[in-house]
Amino acid sequence: MSLGRLSIAAAVLLLAGCVAGPDYRKPEVEVPVSWQLEQPWRQAAPSDAEPKGPWWLRFGDPQLDALQQKALANSPTLDLASARLAQARATLAGSEAGRYPQVGLGTRASRFKISANRPLTNYATNNFSTVQNDFALTLIASYELDLAGRVQRSVEGATASAAQSAADLENTRLLLTADLATAYFSLRATDLELDVVARSIEVQRRALQFVTDRHEGGAVSGLDVAQQQALLDNTLTQVDLLKRLRSQFEHAIATLTGTPAPNFSLAPDIRPLSPPPIPLGVPSDALERRPDVAAAERAMAAANAQIGVATAAFYPSVSLLPTGGVDSRSLSTLFDAQSVLWSIGVSATQTLFDGGRIRANVDFTRAGYEATVASYRRVVLTAMQEAEDGITGLAALERAAAQSQTAVASARRVLEMSASRYEGGATTFLDVITAQQALLNIERQSAQLSGQRMLGSVFLVKALGGDWCGVEPRGGAGNEDARTGCPAPLRQVAGTR
Template structure:
């Protein structure tokens, strides 16, 4: 009786207890802790705000990332087309989507235990008994049956029809099944968050590869431009050597410059092809099936709406995943605690038998039974206590993982904000370096043509100019990639409202009884 006092509300009468056994569930009788979301470790604002001069964030009150299509912020039609294909054909996303469907099926599987199980067994038995040993049979029937010895075939043979049914039910008195359903529902939501996080990751990878490919395109265009310059210089030196006015070593140096720059072109082409191949795989295509037209790296990055850190809790699918895992593990504590309580089972059987079949359902041919039983484990050597401790420890681990995910998310935002701030300063300084290097090339080339400078000076200045131009392109590539990473760190336009609701997960079965009231969150 002490077991009942622990879970039955004060003033609960015997009649109501009987009703509870029949209903099989009661919201007040679910053992285990109810879920309350633990606090996350958050700062009031991001350290790296405001942005540096010359680059601004979009006002979060008036601008948001495009819902589900964050890449549209770059206003690149080719990128838009490729990103759309990720959602359709990416195999990693397909695998995670199948895992989500499996998690949804587990909800239905756990919920099925709330219902009785019924079985029906029909059977037909033909039997006979005879006397005597004669094998002679009368050829003229007199009673409608053939006689063999002292036995009348058809009179002593019996056909028996039988129909039996059973109904078994384990009422969810202590809420073990409902806690399991609660856990599986949260697990299904976590699985969807995993799917959304994987989708965002694949979209981010594609955008990153795309801008890195455009960097290679821009680098190829830059190298071709310098190859053209170097070839002009080599032609000038070739004419001067032919005229005997220049040392042949100057021509060799000029031709070496052309060859080494062409070698850089080949290397850039290799990387460009690899990025295109990677993009093809991300959209679910063999590399041979995709050809992307060359483009140019954007010279500016878009304004990105940056909000306060607390909004990351609603806008990052990986954080939502960890939060749902916490509730999943919290419910399993109740499942473990329910093992302390007795298991109550109800069963009923009914049998009908008759011959012929028309008499099958006569009351005289009916038998039935109803039974109730309870089972309680008295000793398991501390197994149930260990299970509860393990469940609580797993929940504590989930809380720590959740808080660490939030901290890592804030770190990711701060990293990208600082990267963009520092890269903006570097881009300004590098642009100045490129301008000065180009001026030095012009001056040294004029001096060489006037005979006041050796060709080595020209080569040095040209190589410096190319190196600075390549660095400037690299800085802009880093800015574009970091802007993609910042958008990802902010959740890519995702929201917890995108998660399937608990109600949708639990009420899609029309057999769900009215006394089960899932949360609507």
């Protein structure tokens, strides 16, 4: 008997030291040492441990700041992500409860009659019919011994899933604010284009009046008037197309801020657009800053834990089932010592044959884990691509914008020279029309490049996973941006000229 008890105890201790399934280890991914930087970028070294601030404040646009706050407060998409995070945390709390015993209280009160004709248990004793009461109060407990680590792996999986939901919420917030900024700056760029077209229309109308007067005076033919009128009509057509595009951006902003589109409007704003410097860091920073990368990594941890949960089914399930209470036929004696009852026992189950169901579940969870590994690597590669695209794209856009300003100045000189030559009779009016159209196209292109630079900055912020905040400038403290609480951008970021 002693040898048997020792064997059972040894088996229990052996099983208690085992946790089913592999321990989670984050897979290695190839990360470049640095970005391929082009002028005017320069490398910075922000701290990964610092919090990410409201990145849109760097653009210095109070109207955008107000819209972002409204979106964060009213977005149903953000509310949905927050509710999913609450669900994940509740699931984690439920999984952690498996580490503790379950205790319940049961009570019974009844009055019953026993049949006198019931089957005999002793032929020497006759049965009698009795009517009596039965009062009972019982405390019931159960506790699963986590011998194979099923509960532990369940908690690990729920913890990782909750962290994944938190990262998903951060990613939703980042995408929401980036989408709003994209729609806002697209609208602002459209306002600039509309302003360019409006100024061109004014110039073209003056030119039409001028050539009409000359035609009425017999100095030019009606062809010059017709050509100028055709140019003006074409330009007027562009106004309606741009207004339609602007209304679409306005409606998108309304939806992102949780406002019905018919109740929302933004006044035109033709202030110049200038993107702020954006913090770069090194490529490995993006893996720590981007919430979608964090979510993919936590998904791997959760999937790995599920392997342990499935593997634990190979081992016996053992539960302790103690009970205690009182039972009496009279309430007056319910709590007497003679009314006490108790029991203690162990329940154990072990699957002997299931046709391969458990093995199939383990294989399924392993395949699920491999899928999350592949997804993680894909997200990392996408993060590297988007960040590099944003860096090189902004550099190219800045050079194009600078060249565009030169082209605008050149086109204005060409228009002035063409108008002077036409007034002097040295050229036809077609040269003036051509110069007007060229100036309009170049000025519109310049306005579009301004918008593209702003959108490129937003895209890069999103690609890098947000903004750095609280990083001390390289030259020391005392040089902070009063609006954001962040260091002065030109001192601590890889930025534009």
